[in-house]
Amino acid sequence: QVQLVESGGGLVQPGGSLRLSCAASGIAFSIFSVSWYRQAPGRQREFVTDITRGGSTSYIGSVTGRFTVSRDNAKSTVYLQMNNLKPEDTAVYFCNARHDTLDYWGQGTQVTVSS
Numbered sequence: 001q002v003q004l005v006e007s008g009g010g011l012v013q014p015g016g017s018l019r020l021s022c023a024a025s026g027i028a029f030s031i032f033s034v035s036w037y038r039q040a041p042g043r044q045r046e047f048v049t050d051i052t053r054g055g056s057t058s059y060i061g062s063v064t065g066r067f068t069v070s071r072d073n074a075k076s077t078v079y080l081q082m083n084n085l086k087p088e089d090t091a092v093y094f095c096n097a098r099h100d101t102l103d104y105w106g107q108g109t110q111v112t113v114s115s
Contacts, residue, residue, distance in 0.1 A: 014114075082111070
């Protein structure tokens with residue numbers, strides 16, 4: 001059974017940091033590209049960042065310089081380090097693993113940035 005489990009969300013003040021984790025099981029994790037998406041209330045889900053099987057990364061402009069994605073294939077886990085968080089980063093964050101026609105999603109973790 002394939003599972004992606006996100007963790008690490010929570011409530012943080014503006015300017016604070018959080019590290020999200022996406023732990024995979026049931027897949028050959030190292031061959032998958034993994035993305036983070038987020039969905040704020042009343043808004044469509046949007047792409048945040050992506051890390052390929054080779055470790056190449058890309059980011060949406062609004063998080064460039066503040067967020068860093070990384071992966072540990074030995075632990076089948078992708079991390080999203082989020083620094084200098086802003087209220088507009090408030091959303092449910094989802095991870096997505098893709099390879100060829102395979103496409104899996106986690107259940108999401110809530111990130112709330114508020115004073």
